[in-house]
Amino acid sequence: MKVLVIEDEDELRNVIVSSLEKENFLVESAADYTAALDKVTGYQYDCILLDIMLPGGNGLSVLNALKKMKKQENVIIISAKNSVDDKVNGLNLGADDYLAKPFHLSELTARVKSVIRRKSMNGQNVIELNNVKIHVDDRLLYVNSEPVSLHRKEFDILAYFIANKNRLINKAALAEHIWGDHIDQADDFEFIYSQIKNLRKKLKDTGAQLEIQAVYGVGYKLIVP
Template sequence: MKVLVIEDEAELREIVKDSLVKEDYIVETASDFRSALDKVSVYDYDCILLDIMLPGGSGLQVLDLLKKEGKSDNVIIISAKDSLDDKLKGLELGADDYLTKPFHIAELNARIKAVLRRKQRDGKNTLEMGNLVLDLNERSLSINGESVPLNRKEFDILNYFLLNKNRLVSKNALAEHVWGDNTDQADNLDFIYSQIKNLRKKFLVKKAEVDFEAVYGIGYKLVEK
């Protein structure tokens, strides 16, 4: 898998590159607007990490070019917390995800893996595990062919876990992905436990073949029984 890191901060760029190389990705980098344009115009990448603030131009201009070429669905924007307008604009231009600085490398790796798994679905609009089928277009869940009602947060949580099935998802990563950047101001993450508890009840009633495996003090895995 080939990843392009577009980031002008040299230290962060090298840290990200080194971590991805250890994950056996082929990694290329660009440090400014012009070099980023040159690379995305000539080469195809499985995932692109895109900073918004670049010397010589904006990452949003790079994203606009990618959208015109049908490549914007494999982009993860990495930018500062205070750039909400850029975040919204980036998502409107088709970016797949958004990660705020500073971030943990483990969280970045998880986001990249999620993007790659979505690409590998070859356009399928469902996620499946055991006897669960999550329809991404209808935002609905069925277990053994029976419809199971979900609220918006339950759907988003289950979607995230199905993209990271059998992988440990930290509470912080889940909170940021589902509830947004303001979760770092919360006193605790008990609201995550409540949502997981509700999903478990629904799984039990419908005899789901999957369950959430708690890893004390860290988070959860979605695993098959």
């Protein structure tokens, strides 16, 4: 799962990024309004942590831009300004949650996981598809009640496919979502082929009743019989 941290305080931003990375999130960051707008315009995220007061602009303007672009990212406002007006304006513009500074990192992580589950996983932490069970927060996969070992990226790919089951996933969108915006520097998608090949083999070898189908020249689709 991919998170964008928009926060101008260097120390706080670095602490948040480090904390979320320890929870196996792919994390990107922006320190000012211009960088934040560039990120949300060019890329997609599972959750955006958004400070209101930013150098060069206002976080609510970023939120308004997301709304105009009709993007569906989960947004949690994090701000030292704990006024009712800020909270109401943010929620009216489409924010999913509001957390006032100072806050505990454990609470922030819990809020991030909660909004992602609500929108991407229908509020569920444990998802069952036929004989396959995935524990989202614990990053565990079971097939026929037996644990299946997955590498970090393999789990991220499977979770992304499950959140978008029966939908065609473009290779570029998958790469950017799992590996981040630095994927622009890659020459090809060979690393994706390798990861998906390994994941498909593990699903087949364990008898999983779901299949990742390749759509030639376009991408992949998770099929659930």
